[in-house]
Each structure stands twice: as structure tokens, then as C-alpha cells.
Amino acid sequence: MPTSSTLPKYIQVSERLIREIAAGHLADGARLPNERDMARDLNLSVGTLRKALAVLADKGLLSRVQGSGNYVRQRAGVTSVYGFFRLELPRGGGLPTAQVLDVTLRDKPGDAPAFGTATTGWRIRRLRRLDGTVVAVEEIWLDGDRATTLTAQDLSESLYQYYRDRLGLTIAAVEDRLGVAPVPDWAPAAFDLAPGKLAAHISRVSRDSAGARVEFSRTWFDYHKARYVSRMGRG
Amino acid sequence: MPTSSTLPKYIQVSERLIREIAAGHLADGARLPNERDMARDLNLSVGTLRKALAVLADKGLLSRVQGSGNYVRQRAGVTSVYGFFRLELPRGGGLPTAQVLDVTLRDKPGDAPAFGTATTGWRIRRLRRLDGTVVAVEEIWLDGDRATTLTAQDLSESLYQYYRDRLGLTIAAVEDRLGVAPVPDWAPAAFDLAPGKLAAHISRVSRDSAGARVEFSRTWFDYHKARYVSRMGRG
DNA sequence: AGGAATTTGTGCGTATGTATC
DNA sequence: AGATACATACGCACAAATTCC
Numbered sequence: 001m002p003t004s005s006t007l008p009k010y011i012q013v014s015e016r017l018i019r020e021i022a023a024g025h026l027a028d029g030a031r032l033p034n035e036r037d038m039a040r041d042l043n044l045s046v047g048t049l050r051k052a053l054a055v056l057a058d059k060g061l062l063s064r065v066q067g068s069g070n071y072v073r074q075r076a077g078v079t080s081v082y083g084f085f086r087l088e089l090p091r092g093g094g095l096p097t098a099q100v101l102d103v104t105l106r107d108k109p110g111d112a113p114a115f116g117t118a119t120t121g122w123r124i125r126r127l128r129r130l131d132g133t134v135v136a137v138e139e140i141w142l143d144g145d146r147a148t149t150l151t152a153q154d155l156s157e158s159l160y161q162y163y164r165d166r167l168g169l170t171i172a173a174v175e176d177r178l179g180v181a182p183v184p185d186w187a188p189a190a191f192d193l194a195p196g197k198l199a200a201h202i203s204r205v206s207r208d209s210a211g212a213r214v215e216f217s218r219t220w221f222d223y224h225k226a227r228y229v230s231r232m233g234r235g
Numbered sequence: 236m237p238t239s240s241t242l243p244k245y246i247q248v249s250e251r252l253i254r255e256i257a258a259g260h261l262a263d264g265a266r267l268p269n270e271r272d273m274a275r276d277l278n279l280s281v282g283t284l285r286k287a288l289a290v291l292a293d294k295g296l297l298s299r300v301q302g303s304g305n306y307v308r309q310r311a312g313v314t315s316v317y318g319f320f321r322l323e324l325p326r327g328g329g330l331p332t333a334q335v336l337d338v339t340l341r342d343k344p345g346d347a348p349a350f351g352t353a354t355t356g357w358r359i360r361r362l363r364r365l366d367g368t369v370v371a372v373e374e375i376w377l378d379g380d381r382a383t384t385l386t387a388q389d390l391s392e393s394l395y396q397y398y399r400d401r402l403g404l405t406i407a408a409v410e411d412r413l414g415v416a417p418v419p420d421w422a423p424a425a426f427d428l429a430p431g432k433l434a435a436h437i438s439r440v441s442r443d444s445a446g447a448r449v450e451f452s453r454t455w456f457d458y459h460k461a462r463y464v465s466r467m468g469r470g
Numbered sequence: 471a472g473g474a475a476t477t478t479g480t481g482c483g484t485a486t487g488t489a490t491c
Numbered sequence: 492a493g494a495t496a497c498a499t500a501c502g503c504a505c506a507a508a509t510t511c512c
Contacts, residue, residue: 008499034477045501050478066478067509243480269496280482285497301497302490 009044013052021061021072032062032070089130099127101137125186137186244279248287256296256307267297267305324365334362336372360421372422 006012020026032038039049053070056062063071102125128136241247255261267273274284288305291297298306337360363371 010499036477047502048500051499064478065509066507067476069477069509245480271496282483283481286480299497300490301488302495304490304496 010048010051010055013042013044013049014055017052017056018059018061021056026072028072030072032072034069089135099129101125101127245283245286245290248277248279248284249290252287252291253294253296261307263307265307267307269304324370334364336360336362 007015017026026032033041035046035049035053039046042049053062053064057064061073063073065071102123104123105120106123107120123139126138127134128138242250252261261267268276270281270284270288274281277284288297288299292299296308298308300306337358339358340355341358342355358374361373362369363373
């Protein structure tokens with residue numbers, strides 16, 4: 001069995017299971033077949049299957065109960081990485097959408113944290129909505145040498161990025177800084193906080209496994225319209 | 236080999252290694268012996284040792300490099316659970332201390348998130364400092380039936396809680412909500428933001444594996460004096 | 471109530487692949 | 492290129508928790 005240059009079996013299996021859950025083939029609360037049967041059907045050893053199941057349990061998608069079985073936990077979305085911090089309405093939830101306001105390649109601002117090797121960077125400004133109402137503006141910087149051209153189309157949904165983030169292959173470190181900052185003057189009128197007024201603020205820096213490329217983002221939002229929520233564990 | 240009613244070997248070993256790192260016997264950057272030798276010295280199989288090392292790697296205390304070795308990563312503290320969110324000075328770091336202002340058993344406020352079964356709760360108000368300067372005030376609620384008596388002494392450092400949190404045996408879920416809120420009117424004068432003014436705000440709800448007991452906390456802090464920082468990954 | 475069957479958890483040993491030195 | 496070290500994968504035996512009869 002040549003397995004060279006392919007992903008490990010336990011990753012392949014875990015990805016396959018995640019897709020099945022995301023597609024709704026495995027409903028919330030559903031109980032999986034026992035590990036021995038499942039391993040036989042998937043043509044792999046129980047140990048390898050258990051490693052794959054551990055990945056899902058770690059993402060909070062599976063509840064493993066000794067003596068009972070493995071149960072699907074749909075819960076707070078399958079978007080494991082993005083779900084770590086999620087903008088929500090105060091009452092919880094809300095359908096998130098993003099509208100790109102501006103995409104330009106320009107010199108990096110001096111007050112930004114140092115990141116990457118290039119002197120230029122892609123600045124992306126977006127309007128974030130929950131259930132249609134504007135709740136935040138955000139600014140994202142990508143290292144200039146990361147892409148030669150960048151369009152609003154690329155940002156909507158990159159399949160490559162989807163798999164990359166999902167597989168957790170490149171995002172090696174994330175650092176969030178949370179505090180209060182003035183609302184930026186480029187915030188559109190739809191954002192009803194006056195520019196310069198204090199608003200909640202989050203900045204994120206993430207590095208890939210190579211250590212080189214870094215992203216920098218800012219988000220401002222109104223506490224009474226939306227909050228950031230992070231969840232940990234399998235509760 | 237009777238192992239009944241004891242912790243699994245891989246947990247025992249991981250705890251032992253964590254203690255050695257915390258005690259400084261294993262310095263930052265130090266390279267561990269190879270797994271085969273280490274397993275022989277500790278009198279266990281390589282597979283079990285690997286499981287223990289995986290625990291440390293998951294906590295960010297160990298960097299495992301294929302073909303090279305296992306390296307200690309002291310980094311951002313050994314307090315895995317608490318270290319998830321850490322108050323820091325804008326320039327980074329700062330020695331954190333806490334001063335208990337008030338501990339009282341009282342009826343739960345109506346505006347608080349529902350938690351626990353009791354109608355009363357312990358309210359703890361603390362002053363947080365970094366390098367001596369006040370940077371935040373925080374309010375913590377414990378379910379009333381969690382303890383019959385509670386003193387400031389108990390809060391300083393509970394060994395039981397230390398091991399419980401360290402072992403990750405009970406904290407099953409954590410939820411953080413971040414936003415902007417007014418500075419509370421009980422903030423002491425040392426906190427130089429006027430009460431009622433907006434400040435950064437974080438509330439945390441955590442549940443144990445039983446699902447019953449929940450803690451609720453709030454923190455206000457001045458962005459220019461301190462920020463919350465969270466770190467993920469092994470960067 | 472209690473014991474058997476079921477199912478996941480732990481632990482061991484071994485062989486092979488792959489990255490690093 | 493060779494040696495070293497971690498990663499993956501398989502299989503087995505027994506323990507512990509749950510479920511079912």
C-alpha cells in the first residue's frame with residue numbers, strides 16, 4: 001500500500017466524517033456504528049479509526065461515551081476554525097454576511113504590527129451584517145507577496161482556503177488582542193456609532209506553519225447590536 | 236497490574252512532566268530524550284508515552300518535531316486553562332496580581348445569565364493589577380450551593396481547584412462574550428475611568444462535566460492600560 | 471437487583487513511513 | 492547517503508462504563 005505524499009488515513013477519514021455531518025447525512029444526536037464494525041467497513045484498524053474520531057471529538061463534533069457509543073454533536077457550526085470567534089447578536093446567533101467595501105494594494109501603515117516580509121500589503125475593508133443589520137466594520141491586511149492580484153470575488157469563498165483552514169494544515173498560531181478603540185473615520189453611515197467614539201476592538205494576528213505570512217485584522221462593533229462569542233469544550 | 240481507581244498512566248506521566256517543566260527542571264527549549272529511551276526509563280510502552288506527550292503538545296508545552304525531537308516550550312505560562320485569556324500590558328506581559336474587594340452571598344441579579352440551580356450566589360469583586368498598577372475590576376459569581384462558606388483566603392489559591400483545572404477533569408465548556416459596557420459604579424477611584432463611561436467588557440460562563448455548576452464573571456479594563464490576549468497554536 | 475452483553479478506554483508490541491540531522 | 496527520531500498504522504488483550512435482559 002503506497003501511501004506516499006497523501007494525507008494520513010485518520011485525517012482522510014475524519015474529513016470524510018466531517019463532510020457527512022456538514023451535509024446533514026449524520027444528524028445531530030445520531031449514534032455511529034460501533035468502532036469495530038465501522039473500522040471493518042472503512043477497511044482500517046480500530047486504532048486508526050479511533051484517532052480519526054478523536055479529531056472530531058476535539059472539534060466538538062462528536063461526543064464519545066465509554067460503554068455507550070459515539071454521538072454526533074452538530075451544535076455551533078462545523079466551521080471549526082472560524083467558529084472559534086464568532087460575531088453574534090446579543091440574543092445569540094444571527095445569519096452572518098460580509099460585504100467587501102474596498103480592496104487595495106498599498107504600503108503597510110506604520111502603526112500596524114510588523115508582519116510578513118513585503119513592504120506592501122493588501123488592505124480589505126468589509127461591512128459585516130447579522131440578519132441584515134450592520135453590526136461591524138473590519139479591516140484585514142494580507143502580506144503583499146501573498147498574491148499578485150486580488151479581487152472581491154476571491155474573497156467571497158476560496159475553496160482552497162476552506163480546505164486549508166479546515167484541515168488545520170497552515171494556521172499554526174493565532175493571537176487575539178481585545179480592547180477598546182475609536183470607531184474609524186471610514187465607517188459608513190450605516191454604522192450608527194459616530195467616528196471617534198469608543199467601540200469594542202479586536203485585532204488578530206495569525207501565522208502559518210512556515211512562520212512567514214501573517215494576517216492582520218481589526219474589527220469594531222457595537223456591544224448592543226452584536227458581541228463576539230468564543231466557545232471551548234464539548235459542552 | 237491492578238490499575239483500578241487510579242488515573243490512567245498517560246495522564247500520570249503528562250502531569251509529572253508538566254510539574255517538571257513548571258518547576259524549571261526542564262528549561263525552555265530543552266530537548267527531551269528520544270521516545271524509546273524515555274519509555275524504557277519510565278517503564279511504559281512507546282505508544283503510552285506518545286499519548287502523554289500529545290497531551291503536553293496540546294497544551295502548548297511541547298513542540299514535537301518529526302525527525303528531530305521533542306522540545307520544551309515554556310512560553311505563556313503553565314496554567315493551561317487560565318492562560319487561554321490573559322490580561323497583559325499593551326507592550327505585553329506584566330506581573331498579574333488580584334486583590335479581593337468583597338465576598339458576599341446574595342440573591343442572583345435578574346440580568347445575569349441563568350446558571351446553576353441555587354437562587355443565591357457568591358459575588359466576588361476583585362481589583363486586578365499588572366506590575367502594581369490597577370488595570371481592571373472584575374466580578375465573579377459562583378453558584379450558591381457550591382460552597383457553604385467562602386473566605387478571601389480560599390480564593391487566593393485552592394489546591395483542589397489547581398489540580399482540578401490543571402487536569403482538565405471538570406471544566407468541560409467555556410463561553411466568552413466580548414463587547415463594550417459601562418464602567419460599574421463600584422469601581423474604586425484607583426480605576427481612573429469615570430463610572431458609566433464605556434470600557435471593554437468580557438463575560439465568561441463555564442460548565443463542568445456534570446453540566447450543573449456554572450461560573451459567571453465580568454471584567455472591565457482600560458484599553459490603554461491593558462488588553463486581553465489569547466493565543467492559540469504552537470507558534 | 472443483578473449479571474451478562476455491548477461499547478469505548480487504556481496499554482502493549484511491532485512494523486513501516488517520513489522528516490531531520 | 493546513512494543514522495536518528497518522530498508519525499502512522501495494525502492487532503491484541505484487558506479495564507471500565509453503559510445498557511439490556
